[in-house]
């Protein structure tokens with residue numbers, strides 16, 4: 406192998422390529438004249454399919470003069486506490502409405518005639534059940550009803566507000582048509598959720614889908630992060646608070662014996678892999694690989710804890726009543742924490758196994774819970790997450 410490029414530059418280039426591949430650039434947005442696919446507004450739409458954080462997954466435009474109803478309703482299901490659901494605007498985006506979820510409850514943000522309003526409130530929606538949502542505009546009020554009862558009501562009155570009856574109205578799902586900087590309350594737009602049975606202002610005009618095919622929603626879901634074996638999620642380890650004295654703790658929950666592939670891997674930029682855990686569905690074994698040792702053990706348990714310390718690495722498996730562990734000491738040249746200062750943590754895949762292969766041995770299975778330093782890890786906040794990985798739900 407030759408040497409024009411430093412390791413660091415190479416790793417950087419790989420990560421950039423990876424970003425581009427995972428985000429699906431190159432395939433889209435080229436304006437290649439491809440006819441966009443039309444779908445009915447009542448389609449079942451998996452919002453987690455969206456690869457462009459703020460851009461809509463499906464959208465439609467109608468003349469305001471065509472509108473015969475002031476009500477839109479749809480069903481919505483998620484375990485995700487935060488993300489964008491539905492957007493509507495008039496006057497080419499000067500007046501707009503955004504419905505999202507934050508901390509599990511609905512959040513409406515509205516801009517009308519330059520007046521910005523945000524309102525959030527009960528009920529909590531991220532319980533994995535189908536909820537019927539109804540948004541209507543009644544005189545001076547915008548009303549959000551959930552399951553037939555009043556959720557949120559916003560009243561707005563200004564001498565300047567006059568009813569707009571000309572021009573166009575735009576609607577979108579999973580993204581919006583204005584800049585995110587216009588929001589009063591910032592939020593992460595990624596939503597692992599599903600919308601179905603939409604009735605949008607009683608209109609029958611088709612919507613335009615940005616994706617070639619709308620990904621179906623799972624029939625039944627349970628909480629967790631699901632990896633179908635085609636991609637992974639990568640975090641920048643500097644995003645985590647680490648404590649040099651107490652080390653770093655990662656915990657995973659799930660039925661490991663039903664999984665196949667890499668649960669996690671850690672790698673510092675420009676260095677070889679520090680640690681990985683790989684499950685084998687045939688042998689029902691875990692393989693732990695550190696720089697010093699490769700260890701194999703049965704994986705018929707449900708909770709795994711890994712503690713990284715400066716000079717050692719400790720793996721604890723928790724069974725019903727008992728726990729068992731083993732430790733690996735770092736070689737004289739290794740500090741297990743160095744990868745945590747300047748490196749990457751991958752969930753569901755193996756980092757940088759060889760130069761042109763940025764991810765491999767992808768996980769198939771459901772991680773019911775992932776914690777770093779005792780806090781739930783939200784895959785929606787990963788630096789890169791493959792679109793096939795669902796952050797808050799597994800098929801049940």
Ligand SMILES: *[C@@H]1O[C@H](CO)[C@@H](O)[C@H](O)[C@H]1NC(C)=O
Nearest residue numbers: 467468469470471572573610
């Ligand atoms: C919408 O309005 C424009 C002009 O105002 C008109 O040309 C167009 O045909 C209308 N579209 C529909 C679907 O009515």
Ligand SMILES: *[C@@H]1O[C@H](CO)[C@@H](O)[C@H](O)[C@H]1NC(C)=O
Nearest residue numbers: 473474475476606607608609
């Ligand atoms: C909705 O549209 C249908 C037919 O397109 C019509 O029969 C119905 O009365 C409309 N409902 C409202 C509330 O406008």
Ligand SMILES: *[C@@H]1O[C@H](CO)[C@@H](O)[C@H](O)[C@H]1NC(C)=O
Nearest residue numbers: 420641642643644674748788
């Ligand atoms: C990781 O994050 C830190 C701080 O946010 C940043 O300085 C660094 O460039 C990031 N590393 C990579 C490889 O993105």
Ligand SMILES: *[C@@H]1O[C@H](CO)[C@@H](O)[C@H](O)[C@H]1NC(C)=O
Nearest residue numbers: 662663664665686687769770
């Ligand atoms: C695990 O193996 C069983 C039996 O061979 C198979 O049915 C199942 O799909 C496999 N699961 C995964 C995640 O590979």
Ligand SMILES: *[C@@H]1O[C@H](CO)[C@@H](O)[C@H](O)[C@H]1NC(C)=O
Nearest residue numbers: 696697735736737738739740
């Ligand atoms: C530690 O580093 C030194 C110099 O960099 C090298 O000669 C030695 O082989 C390394 N030892 C191990 C165990 O990697």
